[in-house]
Amino acid sequence: MHHSYLDKYSYIKSPIHRLDARVKTITFLIFILFIIFTAPDYYLSFLIYGLILSILITLSKIPLRFVVTKTLVLVPFVLMIAVFIPFFKQGEILAEFSFYGMKAEITGAGLIMFWAVIIKAYLSMLCVILLISTTVFTSFLKALEKLYMPKVFIMIMSFMYRYIFIILDELMKMNQAKLARGAKNRGWFNVKVLSNMLGVLFVRAYEKGENVYLAMNARGFQGDIRTLEQFRITKFDIMFLIIIISCLSGIKIFAE
Structure with a gap:
C-alpha cells in the first residue's frame, strides 16, 4: 500500500538535511518557544x-506543496x-449576537488573541x-535519546509512527x-x-502486537534506538544554531 510518510523527503541533499539531528531539534525547539x-x-x-521559515524551507528543497498540505491538515483542529x-x-465590544436568548459578544482583544493563536500554531507546525x-x-528518535x-516517550513515538501504517494497510x-x-462500495459510511x-x-x-513483542524479546531489545548514522557536530552546525538564535533574539529586541 502507498502511504505519505512524514520523512519521505528526508533523503534530499540540502544544507538543512546535513545538519546534525540534535542541533536541528534544539534549534527548532528554541524557534517554537520564541x-x-x-x-x-x-x-x-x-x-x-x-x-x-520560508528561507529555511527554500534551502531544504522540500516541495512547497507538501509543506502546505501537511500544515493545512492540522489547521481545522x-x-x-x-x-x-x-x-x-474581555475588552472592547465590537459586535453582539443573540441566539435563542443567549447573548454573545466579540471583543477586540478576543480577535487579536484569536489571530495570534492561529498564527502561532501555523508557524509552530511549519x-x-x-x-x-x-x-x-x-535519526530524530536517536537525537531525542x-x-x-524519557525512553518511554521515545518508544511510544517510534511504535506509533511505525505501526500506524501497518494498521492502515490491514484496513485497506x-x-x-x-x-x-x-x-x-458506499465508502466508509456503512x-x-x-x-x-x-x-x-x-x-x-x-x-x-503480541507477535512484535515476542520478536523484540527474541532479539534482545532493551529500548535503545540503534542507527547506522554517527552523530557529529560540525562548525556548520554551530554556525547555524548561532545565526538562528541571533536572528530570533534580534527580533525579540528590535521588533517588539
Whole structure:
C-alpha cells in the first residue's frame, strides 16, 4: 500500500538535511518557544518569523506543496479550539449576537488573541514539519535519546509512527476483500459493515502486537534506538544554531 510518510523527503541533499539531528531539534525547539512567547499584537515579529521559515524551507528543497498540505491538515483542529476565544476574552465590544436568548459578544482583544493563536500554531507546525521532513525518523528518535528525553516517550513515538501504517494497510486490505466479494462500495459510511471491520481490525492489531513483542524479546531489545548514522557536530552546525538564535533574539529586541 502507498502511504505519505512524514520523512519521505528526508533523503534530499540540502544544507538543512546535513545538519546534525540534535542541533536541528534544539534549534527548532528554541524557534517554537520564541514564537509562543511573542506578544499577540506583535505582527511584525510573526512576519519575520515566517520569512525566516520560508528561507529555511527554500534551502531544504522540500516541495512547497507538501509543506502546505501537511500544515493545512492540522489547521481545522486549531480552529476548533480558537474559534471560541473572541467570545470569552474581555475588552472592547465590537459586535453582539443573540441566539435563542443567549447573548454573545466579540471583543477586540478576543480577535487579536484569536489571530495570534492561529498564527502561532501555523508557524509552530511549519517548524515541526521542517524538522521531521529533513531528518530520517530513526535519526530524530536517536537525537531525542541523546538529548535525554524519557525512553518511554521515545518508544511510544517510534511504535506509533511505525505501526500506524501497518494498521492502515490491514484496513485497506479488508476493504479490498469486501469489494472483491461483491459488496457495494458506499465508502466508509456503512455503519454496520464499518463496525464489523473495526472489530476484526482490533483483533488483528492485538495479535500483531503480541507477535512484535515476542520478536523484540527474541532479539534482545532493551529500548535503545540503534542507527547506522554517527552523530557529529560540525562548525556548520554551530554556525547555524548561532545565526538562528541571533536572528530570533534580534527580533525579540528590535521588533517588539
